[in-house]
Amino acid sequence: MPESGAKQITFKVQRYDPEPGSTPHSQEFNVPSSRGMTMLDGLIYIKENLDSTLTFRTSCRMGICGSCGMLVNSYPHLACHTQIEEFHSDTLTIKPLPNLPIIKDLVVDLTPMFNNHKSMKPYIIRHDTEEMDSPTAEFVQRPEELATFLQFTYCIKCGLCVSACPTSGSDKLFPGPQALAQCYRYCADSRDGGGQERLSLVSTDHGVWHCHLAGACSEACPKGVDPALAIQLLKRRLASQALGLRKKPSPSPVVSPPTETKPKIPFPEFTA
Numbered sequence: 001m002p003e004s005g006a007k008q009i010t011f012k013v014q015r016y017d018p019e020p021g022s023t024p025h026s027q028e029f030n031v032p033s034s035r036g037m038t039m040l041d042g043l044i045y046i047k048e049n050l051d052s053t054l055t056f057r058t059s060c061r062m063g064i065c066g067s068c069g070m071l072v073n074s075y076p077h078l079a080c081h082t083q084i085e086e087f088h089s090d091t092l093t094i095k096p097l098p099n100l101p102i103i104k105d106l107v108v109d110l111t112p113m114f115n116n117h118k119s120m121k122p123y124i125i126r127h128d129t130e131e132m133d134s135p136t137a138e139f140v141q142r143p144e145e146l147a148t149f150l151q152f153t154y155c156i157k158c159g160l161c162v163s164a165c166p167t168s169g170s171d172k173l174f175p176g177p178q179a180l181a182q183c184y185r186y187c188a189d190s191r192d193g194g195g196q197e198r199l200s201l202v203s204t205d206h207g208v209w210h211c212h213l214a215g216a217c218s219e220a221c222p223k224g225v226d227p228a229l230a231i232q233l234l235k236r237r238l239a240s241q242a243l244g245l246r247k248k249p250s251p252s253p254v255v256s257p258p259t260e261t262k263p264k265i266p267f268p269e270f271t272a
């Protein structure tokens with residue numbers, strides 16, 4: 001709850017009702033803002049005190065679930081992860097994320113992004129089906145192998161990169177930076193054997209070659225993922241394969257975990 005004597009900030013929020021005949025329009029709200037208040041706190045203040053019909057999506061309130069993406073002053077942000085005072089402004093313009101269909105007010109339909117994500121087969125593919133169906137041991141992965149794709153696993157599927165991408169805005173068949181980063185994440189996983197299947201999905205006119213390397217996706221990402229890098233690494237894989245410079249790697253073998261067990265450290269007893 002804002003403190004008394006808090007600074008008044010004008011939230012100019014884009015409203016849109018899916019009812020026929022409704023057009024997007026802007027509505028202003030005065031929000032008392034105090035130190036540490038996030039954009040999401042401001043929107044919750046509006047909903048609880050000024051207009052309960054204002055619609056936005058939120059869940060974790062800690063930058064983990066990826067639900068609260070929106071445009072603030074024309075730039076994509078996670079509302080729960082962005083403090084009002086970061087903008088040094090008395091007026092903030094809040095709109096839904098572009099490049100995705102609007103459901104209502106600030107809520108966009110993320111289905112196109114999730115469909116693109118699913119189309120990249122975002123799981124480990126192995127051809128040793130017996131081992132996959134009845135696992136006997138573990139697929140080996142060294143720390144340096146994990147390091148080749150670790151940053152891409154931090155994606156929370158918030159869609160900020162998709163909304164920032166000029167190619168996603170102009171080509172509906174482009175899978176978008178989120179899906180392409182996940183394509184690379186699984187291709188680079190040393191346990192995976194499905195690289196060829198995925199590379200053929202993205203080596204099209206609407207695939208990686210349509211990325212203009214604007215870099216807006218990586219700039220917008222709130223989790224430090226670099227989708228623009230992933231797309232360039234996919235291009236490099238495709239180019240080296242076409243030039244015969246890249247051998248088809250075999251997925252990592254199955255190896256039993258070490259049998260030697262370390263002596264257990266006794267749990268310290270609690271004393272009051």
Ligand code: SF4
Pocket residue numbers: 154155156157158159160161162177178181217220221222223224225227
């Ligand atoms: S890559 Fe970053 S911006 Fe894009 S969906 Fe994942 S977390 Fe969000």
Ligand code: FES
Pocket residue numbers: 057058059060061062063064065066067068069078079080081
């Ligand atoms: S509410 Fe979960 S990321 Fe903002």
